[in-house]
Structures are given as structure tokens and as C-alpha cells.
Amino acid sequence: MPTARSSTEPRPHRHHPVTEAVRAVADVGTLVRFRAAHVRRPRAFRAGLVLFALGSVAVAVVPSLVPGAGEGDRARDVLIVLPTALAALVLVSVVAAVASGGGRELLARDPASVHPVSPTTDHLGALVLAPLNVAWLLQSWSLLGAAAYGTGWGWSLLTMQVAMLLWLVLATALGQVVAWTLEGLRRLRFGEGVLRVATVSSVAAVLVLQVRGDLVPLLDQVPTVRVVATSVGGPSWAWAGVVGTLAGLALAAVVLGAVPAHLATRRVPHDELRVESGSYRARRLPRTDLAVLVRTDRASVWRAVPMRRGLAVLAVGPGVIALLGALPWAQLIILPGLVASGGALLFGVNAWCLDGRGGLWRESLPVGPGTVFAARAWVLAEFLLVASLVTVVLGALRAGVPTASEVTALLAMLAVVTVQVVAAAMRWSLAHPYAVDLRSARATPAPPLMMVGYSSRLALSTTLTGLVFSALARLDDPLAAVLVAVPFLCWSGFRLARAHTRWTTPTERARVVVTTAA
DSSP, X not given: OOOOOOTTSOOGGGOOHHHHHHHHHHHHHHHHHHHHHTOSOHHHHHHHHHHHHHHHHHHHHGGGGSTTTXXXXXXXXXXXXXXXXHHHHHHHHHHHHHHTTTSOOSSOHHHHTTTTOOHHHHHHHHHHTTTSOHHHHHHHHHHHHXXXXXXXXXXXXXXXXXXXXXXXXXXXXXHHHHHHHHHHHHTSTTHHHHHHHHHHHHHHHHHHHXXXXXXXXXXTTSTHHHXXXXXXXXXXXXXXXXXXXXXXXXXXXXXXXXXXXXXXXXXXXXHHHHHXXXXXXXXXOOSXXXXXXXXXXXXXXXXXXXXXXXXXXXXXXXXXXXXXXXXOHHHHXXXXXXXXXXXXXXXXXXXXXXXXXXXXXXXXXXXOHHHHHHHHHHHHHHHHHHHHHHHHHHHHTTTOOOOHHHHHHHHHHHHHHHHHHHHHHHHHHHHSOOOOXXXXXXXXXXXXXXXXXXXXXXXXXXXXXXXXXXHHTTSSOTHHHHHHHHHHHHHHHHHHHHHHHHHTSHHHHHXXXXXHTO
């Protein structure tokens, strides 16, 4: 029997690639306007965009006006290191995109399933949301600031920053291409095993190169040297050729990324499907209500694909960097804070969204609200501690034998940062709950702009705390770190207790549960 054509089904003459690309670009604009229209505080949103633009311009210009910029040994050293920084940016972009399964979601998985959102639109949306990431922002601003200081004021600043901006676009687009390709490979029958073997082999190869002293000479051979060399002297035909090449490669990478995005979308995500369709044997119930809730929350976290994937990147990545650089204990103490702040961004800043619609059922259980809060905070602390300890263990392989002061400072740092991040995460989870489906490997627990605010505040606080305990590790008295940790723990414990009191208030708890279960 004949059926009517769906309103969302494209007509036969619209299957041309150019037409589909134009439609995808238009859909991205529509989705961006849709997301912007539902911002809770529009004025703060607009102010944030203005500050972002002004901050980016200031970072790209102000360092060129600093005394010594563009001349002297220090500026020359910055230019020498710049090609390696360009290559490292590509590597970081690839790792960040691969860890999030291809990029950020402009539209969540469930709403996208009932709307005509093509994989090309999803791919372009991930590129648009790439700057709304503190890691991306810090790397980009560092690159622009270093380029401005190395070149100084003049035409060289313009040519250098144009090349740097094009390189940022190219690196982000290449990261998406590799990420979508690996995501499609991961969805093959034996794709997950192949990727694990390839990852371990790549890390081992880098370690071997570093131990043999061949890693730095290899990085010196990257083609980014030409990008920097042709941009230093101002406008020239050679610079124009490099800029044209970068623009062409960036455009080609953006277009090419749509191909693996389509291939990955057509395949079933085996890791997510295995979790959702798996069956688990029932175990004996613990004796206390707290133990039952902890087991339930622990399973919901460790069985989630984005949690496991994010934990692996957060824990292993900094640990491998510390291992390659043979960081001493005084510098290694700073890393657990950064790892803990990144781990909280996986789900901790919106901890109650893990329950989803099940939050309504959990509220009907004969368990005190304080016990529910304690269980969630305990599981979050476990998650952060595991990630931090993996980083420390990897870094300790080449850090040497620590002194008593270094061991005390490390243990105090782990305790302080864990309580500090848990207190902040639980407080934000109550103040700003969101209904988010974290089943997708690309989902984030809060809107992108909120994630920028969360990550910047966590990174700033944990870095400052790490610097304090890093300085204490150099002292001869091991008790100094313990004495300094006491006020930190008391203040963070007080804030955590205040969040606990707020959760036990029926009206606040109802608001959070209804919001996250929507």
C-alpha cells in the first residue's frame, strides 16, 4: 500500500553532497540559536561571550607590548619551542576528541533520534563547541600569547597570529577526523580490542623514544617549523603560500570529518549497548543502608562508558606525561589536583543526574536523605582518588625515592583536594541541577558554558592548592604539610556539611530530583 513521504525525509534531488552540506550548516545555526534561547541567564551568557572575545584579543596582542617581546634570548627561545607546541596541540586535540567519542553533542542523543539531525550536523556542531572547553582555551591562549611575545609588535604579529588561528582550526578539525574514525573502528566486531592494543603500543613506543633520547629530535623534524619561520618576517609570498595551505587543509579536514561521522553513526556502539543490555547476578545485600546505596551508586558510575573512558584518559594521560618528563616529587604533587578537577567534570558537578528518571523511585525508598547524600559523596570521592592514585603511581616510576616530607605532602594533598573537589561538586549539583542522559559517551553533565565555568574554577583552586603543598614538600619538616592541611580540610568539610544540610531540606531535594528526572 502507498505511504506518504515523511516531512523530514529529503527529496530525491536533494541528495547532492553540496546541498546536504548547506543544509547541515543551516541546521547547526538553528541548533545553536535553540541552545542559546534556553540559557537560564541570558545577560550572563552575553557577558560571557563578550569577555571571551575581549580576553582572546588581549591574549593575542598584549604580550607583544611587554618589554623584551620580539627581541632578546627569551623571545628567541619562545620561537624555537613554538613549532613543538604546534605539534603538541594536534596531539592533545586528537586525545581530547577521542576520549569524548568524536566530540561534544550539540543535541543530546534521545532528542536527536526524533529530529532530522544528520551526522554532518553532529560533526559540525562538535567543532563549534570545541572552544567551550577550558583545556582547549588554555592551550589556544598559551599558543597565541607565546606567538605574540616571540614576534613582538608589528606586521609580524599579524602574520603570526593569522597562521596560529588557522593552525588551531586545523588541529581541532584533525582531532575530529581521527576521533570519528576511531569511533567507527571501535564499533566494529573486534574494534575495541584493536584500539586497546594500538593505544598501549603507541604509549610504549613514545616511552622508548623518550628513554633513548630520540623523542625531541623527532619533534624537531615536524613541518610546523616552516609555519613559524615564514610568519616571523611579516607578509611575504612564502607566508601567503603557508596560510593558503593551512586554510585548504583545515577546510578539507572539516569536510573529511563528515565521512567517518556517517560511518560511525550507522554502526551500533557495542560498549554502550553491552552496558544497557547486560545482566548482572544478584549479590547478598549489605547490612547497612549506606553500604547498599554505595554499591548501587558505584555500579552506576563504573559501568557507564563515558566514566570509564574519561577516567582512563584523565588518570593515564598526566601519568604518562610525568613518566616521560621524569618529574620530581615536588612537581608530581601538583598533578592529583588537576586529575581530580577533571574527574569531577565527568559527572560530579551534576551528581544527581546519574539517577535520571530513577531519582523519583529512589526518593520513595525508606532511606534517610542524609544517607543518600553520604553515599553519592563517598562514591565521587572514590572515583577521584582512584584517578589520582593511578597518575601518581605512573609518575612515581621515574621520580625516585621520596623523602618523608614529600610523602607527607602528597598524602595531605590527596586528602585536601579530594574533599575540596567533592564539596564543590556536591554544592554545584544542588545549586544548578540539569536533566542529562549520561549513557552516551559524548554527553556532558551540564551545558557547555557551565562546564567552562566549572572547569576553570576547579582548575584554579586545585592548582593553587597543589602549589602550596608542592612548596611544603621541599621543607625538611614533614609535619608542616599536615598542619597546613588541617584548615583546608576544615573549610572544605564545613562546605560539604552545609551542602548536606541543604540536601536534607525537602523543598530543595524535590527541586533537584524533579529537574534531573525530567
